[in-house]
Amino acid sequence: MLARDFVAALGPAAVVTDRVQLRTYECDGLTAYRCIPGLVVLPETAAQVAYVVRRCAEESAPFVARGAGTGLSGGALPVATGVLVVLSRLTAIRSVSVDDERVVVEPGVVNLDVSRAVAADGYFYAPDPSSQQVCTIGGNVAENSGGAHCLKYGFTAHHVTGLEVVLPDGSVERFGGLAPDPVGYDVVGALVGSEGTLGIVTEVTVRVVRAPERVETVLAGFRSMDDAGEAVSAIVAAGVLPAAVEMMDALSIEAAESAVACGYPPGAAAVLIVELDGPADEVGAELAEVEAICERANAFEVRVASSAEDRVAIWRGRKSAFAAMGRISRDYIVQDGVVPRTSLPQVLHAIGVLSAESGIRVANVFHAGDGNLHPLVLFDASAGETEAAEAVSERILELCIEHGGSITGEHGVGNDKKKHMGRMFTAVDLDVMQLVRCAFDPANLCNPGKVFPTPRLCGERPGRRTGVHPVQAAGLGEVF
Amino acid sequence: MAAVSPSSVDELAAALRDTGSAPVRVTGGGSKASWGGVARPADVELSTRGLDRIVEHAEGDFVVTVEAGARLADVQEAVGGKGQWLALDPPEPDATVGGVVACAASGPRRLRFGTPRDLLIGVTVVLPDGTVARSGGKVVKNVAGYDLGKLFCGAFGTLGVVAQCTFRLHPQPRAVRCVSVAADDPGPLVAALRRSPFRPSAVEYHGERLSVVIEAFEAAADAQAEQVRALVGGTVASGVPAAFGVRPWGPAEVGLKATFRLGALSEVLALVSKGFRVSAHAASGVMWLGAAWVDADLLAELRARVAEYDGTVVVVTAPDEVKRELDVWGPVRGVEVMRAIRDRFDPDRRMNPGVLDVI
Ligand SMILES: Cc1cc2nc3c(=O)[nH]c(=O)nc-3n(C[C@H](O)[C@H](O)[C@H](O)COP(=O)(O)OP(=O)(O)OC[C@H]3O[C@@H](n4cnc5c(N)ncnc54)[C@H](O)[C@@H]3O)c2cc1C
Numbered sequence: 001m002l003a004r005d006f007v008a009a010l011g012p013a014a015v016v017t018d019r020v021q022l023r024t025y026e027c028d029g030l031t032a033y034r035c036i037p038g039l040v041v042l043p044e045t046a047a048q049v050a051y052v053v054r055r056c057a058e059e060s061a062p063f064v065a066r067g068a069g070t071g072l073s074g075g076a077l078p079v080a081t082g083v084l085v086v087l088s089r090l091t092a093i094r095s096v097s098v099d100d101e102r103v104v105v106e107p108g109v110v111n112l113d114v115s116r117a118v119a120a121d122g123y124f125y126a127p128d129p130s131s132q133q134v135c136t137i138g139g140n141v142a143e144n145s146g147g148a149h150c151l152k153y154g155f156t157a158h159h160v161t162g163l164e165v166v167l168p169d170g171s172v173e174r175f176g177g178l179a180p181d182p183v184g185y186d187v188v189g190a191l192v193g194s195e196g197t198l199g200i201v202t203e204v205t206v207r208v209v210r211a212p213e214r215v216e217t218v219l220a221g222f223r224s225m226d227d228a229g230e231a232v233s234a235i236v237a238a239g240v241l242p243a244a245v246e247m248m249d250a251l252s253i254e255a256a257e258s259a260v261a262c263g264y265p266p267g268a269a270a271v272l273i274v275e276l277d278g279p280a281d282e283v284g285a286e287l288a289e290v291e292a293i294c295e296r297a298n299a300f301e302v303r304v305a306s307s308a309e310d311r312v313a314i315w316r317g318r319k320s321a322f323a324a325m326g327r328i329s330r331d332y333i334v335q336d337g338v339v340p341r342t343s344l345p346q347v348l349h350a351i352g353v354l355s356a357e358s359g360i361r362v363a364n365v366f367h368a369g370d371g372n373l374h375p376l377v378l379f380d381a382s383a384g385e386t387e388a389a390e391a392v393s394e395r396i397l398e399l400c401i402e403h404g405g406s407i408t409g410e411h412g413v414g415n416d417k418k419k420h421m422g423r424m425f426t427a428v429d430l431d432v433m434q435l436v437r438c439a440f441d442p443a444n445l446c447n448p449g450k451v452f453p454t455p456r457l458c459g460e461r462p463g464r465r466t467g468v469h470p471v472q473a474a475g476l477g478e479v480f
Numbered sequence: 481m482a483a484v485s486p487s488s489v490d491e492l493a494a495a496l497r498d499t500g501s502a503p504v505r506v507t508g509g510g511s512k513a514s515w516g517g518v519a520r521p522a523d524v525e526l527s528t529r530g531l532d533r534i535v536e537h538a539e540g541d542f543v544v545t546v547e548a549g550a551r552l553a554d555v556q557e558a559v560g561g562k563g564q565w566l567a568l569d570p571p572e573p574d575a576t577v578g579g580v581v582a583c584a585a586s587g588p589r590r591l592r593f594g595t596p597r598d599l600l601i602g603v604t605v606v607l608p609d610g611t612v613a614r615s616g617g618k619v620v621k622n623v624a625g626y627d628l629g630k631l632f633c634g635a636f637g638t639l640g641v642v643a644q645c646t647f648r649l650h651p652q653p654r655a656v657r658c659v660s661v662a663a664d665d666p667g668p669l670v671a672a673l674r675r676s677p678f679r680p681s682a683v684e685y686h687g688e689r690l691s692v693v694i695e696a697f698e699a700a701a702d703a704q705a706e707q708v709r710a711l712v713g714g715t716v717a718s719g720v721p722a723a724f725g726v727r728p729w730g731p732a733e734v735g736l737k738a739t740f741r742l743g744a745l746s747e748v749l750a751l752v753s754k755g756f757r758v759s760a761h762a763a764s765g766v767m768w769l770g771a772a773w774v775d776a777d778l779l780a781e782l783r784a785r786v787a788e789y790d791g792t793v794v795v796v797t798a799p800d801e802v803k804r805e806l807d808v809w810g811p812v813r814g815v816e817v818m819r820a821i822r823d824r825f826d827p828d829r830r831m832n833p834g835v836l837d838v839i
Pocket of ligand 1: 028029064065066067068069070071072074075076087107128129130131134135136137138139140141142143144145146147148195196197199200201202322410411447
């Protein structure tokens, strides 16, 4: 019935019912989870999105938003009995106002296209996930995506000032806009990072940033990870806030070399990429400081990119690292965890021990400046190593939690990590978060089954509570 | 009225649990007690001042965890000893961290560092029924779960009490320079600055003067200040002016806050320059306005005109009898959703009644 209505309203080209075609939407970038959606729709306007959601609400059909499908936590995993709403046809850049430092886009606009739209004016869109050539702004908003340059510039949450959202009942609301500090609750802040569980975003107002006058990229080779880590701590302690601080270990350097021959310092046990940007004088002063710090931390080679091509060459190794793993391992798991920066050396050691004990290799490529680890757990499924690799990967997350960190720095919880949420948060914490969900989506139709290990029952409408709070009744009230 | 001043999160939770659905007024330092709508009488006055510990300063990580009743100034002093600071500079003296968060109070350096929402990385809140919950954590980069901190920033205590906050810190600037220039219309100067390579920490317009604050390495600060001076004119000083960031209103006066799209500075200034004292975060699209008295028609007119620049005008503070004549908050985009959120967190609407009645 929904399919018929959608064909009538959106046209046959916007509705996918064929089983073979449906299969192409069965997973996002995390292919371990698959589910063929009941129906796929490809609306072209916000009004069509609203219509689709309204009909889903009327029929109590679950629905899931999807951008480019590059998510790495199974956030866009479809529901078998539901509708997958693909936003990739909403690609208009609605307005560019450099004077206001704002760009208004539809959710299917690709991240890099925002920067392209303002490049000629000397501006850029700061959040730069490595997937920026394909991932969509809608997906970025849902995941609060970050990237290498978020250390200085912040994440998606810091760059979105307005949203138009189709709420789970099909109504359309706007929050925020071109101006800062909208009146009332910071609903924009609540929506960013909510992983598509509170509604479908149909328009995004983003802040764009003036391109820096000068950029310097430093590549430093170290004989040990500890020395490289020492350098990172010293840079931060010196009050320098680089645009990016990325670290790679020997195994990831090996993979990158074999894939793109990036020519990193031979024999390095670790390399550090430090990028500085800003006004020319300031960058000059910071560069001198960073070079001196690297040398004091026993870097055996420190290179400074002397041209734009040089800079691209330095980044090529880092950016190819994930894809390059295929060169040194048949299969791999990309993990995403965070630790306080000062715990990096300890955690890296512990990962080394874990790897040695299990015989499962782990390559480390990460955003060192903010303690965001991306361990790549290498294995061979055909040799029966899958379980061991998964165990190592999970143990790494436990290490992150034990050190006061997080189970995800940028890839989101999605379907993949909801089982770990209970280790970071109490049942009460999760229940309270779900009050927000209940306010938006009491029927639990919008991307159900994601983020939270157990859905909270919202009740028909919030009434006055009488007697004991359910949390207390369940004996959870004292769990702080 | 019962006054309670818990000294631990547990006591705070118990205080709320034990008082059922009685209306509660939450207070911190009292520096913004007059902000928002007219507060209705409450049965319980809950002060956070007993919760004033600095729980942990993770120096190497540039992160601090503090209880909500700690004074912002005390936090600055504690972390300042290590060359760090919490990059929030609202001017109200005696403000507590919880009050700054609840009112989303901001100051000049929001241009570079943002507002409380941008620096708050973890929060412990106590709901009106005494439930204690946490979101976020102790690391800057973290996307696990919903970010309740964002919702509690600027909620004026209506969703529950902020009990403990974890913030990202920044290194203290090594050198401060301020370029100051007289300007009737600072719009063109601010536009020129925006397109320049410089990244001032603050660009303030106050008393017909534009102040551009450069905070950088010693070696770079002078050169940059000189270049900024060449761009906008005026003089360079090695500190900020005396009235820097001070709200442009006195104790029994009316204070408004206007926001607008960044490029509309000149236009919005032209609307207010006759009737108001102005202190603007000139490159941030935020303006504070002071006057002895404002009437409802004038406010409505101003709102309509500022809305043309996608902006809003709220009454920040005023004597109660003046507020009663005014629509304090004005229209709120997306208010239905906000109401639904409030209903879920505080179904009895017991928290800070009157202050944010528009939701
Ligand atoms: C090679 C590679 C590198 C990556 N590098 C990074 C990185 O550096 N940093 C980083 O943060 N991430 C990275 N990612 C992860 C991924 O690219 C981001 O999470 C991205 O934001 C997802 O965008 P998408 O358009 O592909 O969204 P999808 O994968 O399609 O969806 C992601 C989530 O967003 C929801 N969603 C999508 N559109 C909307 C909408 N309009 N309204 C509401 N919800 C919506 C979906 O329901 C889902 O929950 C990488 C992924 C790959 C494959």
